[in-house]
Amino acid sequence: MAKDxxxxxxAMSDDVLSIIPSDPRWQPDRVAAGxxxxxxxxxxxxxxxxxxxxxxxxxxxxxxxxxxxxxxxRIGCPLCRAAIDTEWWGDLLEAHCEGGFAVLSVEVxxxxxxxxxxxxxxxxxxxxxxxxxxIWNPGRSxxxxxxxxxxxxxxxxxxxxxxxxx
Ligand SMILES: [Zn+2]
Numbered sequence: 001m002a003k004d005x006x007x008x009x010x011a012m013s014d015d016v017l018s019i020i021p022s023d024p025r026w027q028p029d030r031v032a033a034g035x036x037x038x039x040x041x042x043x044x045x046x047x048x049x050x051x052x053x054x055x056x057x058x059x060x061x062x063x064x065x066x067x068x069x070x071x072x073x074r075i076g077c078p079l080c081r082a083a084i085d086t087e088w089w090g091d092l093l094e095a096h097c098e099g100g101f102a103v104l105s106v107e108v109x110x111x112x113x114x115x116x117x118x119x120x121x122x123x124x125x126x127x128x129x130x131x132x133x134x135i136w137n138p139g140r141s142x143x144x145x146x147x148x149x150x151x152x153x154x155x156x157x158x159x160x161x162x163x164x165x166x
Contacts, residue, residue, distance in 0.1 A: 014166055016069075017044070017138045019151060020129035022158040024063045024104065024118055027131045033057060035154040037133060043147060046139025053137040060130045062100025065093060065117075068124045069166040076121030080111035084120065092117075101128060127160050 019040065028036070037057055046053030075084040088109050104116040118128050143151070143161055152159045
């Protein structure tokens with residue numbers, strides 16, 4: 001990057017691009033995870049030598065939220081299409097910050113309907129997973145559909161991506 005676009009005095013922050021399996025409960029074995037991570041290293045210039053990026057690979061015991069941090073602009077209800085109060089979501093995350101989400105089914109506050117947390121319409125995307133490849137300061141933007149397809153092939157399961165700003 002040629003110019004520093006951050007203003008003086010701005011707090012330090014990080015971008016985290018995460019890859020998770022599309023099924024919140026699915027986990028890869030070590031070999032498959034290793035194949036996917038090798039690909040990520042190849043696709044993320046920020047984690048190359050000299051970059052400030054880093055890759056964290058985590059197997060969670062419980063289903064864990066992978067949220068987009070400050071990038072969250074709106075949560076839509078898949079049933080009535082109303083916007084769901086992001087404070088409701090914030091409280092939920094706080095309540096589950098330890099122990100994960102044993103149950104994803106939920107009664108939404110807008111229309112009282114029953115759905116699952118994984119099906120809410122998050123903008124930007126959020127997800128739930130028991131496996132995550134988190135790329136801190138990846139030095140790039142979203143993966144393309146083609147890149148995600150190759151990653152899914154390496155991992156052995158369809159994948160989703162979450163872009164967090166924290
Ligand atoms: Zn609703």
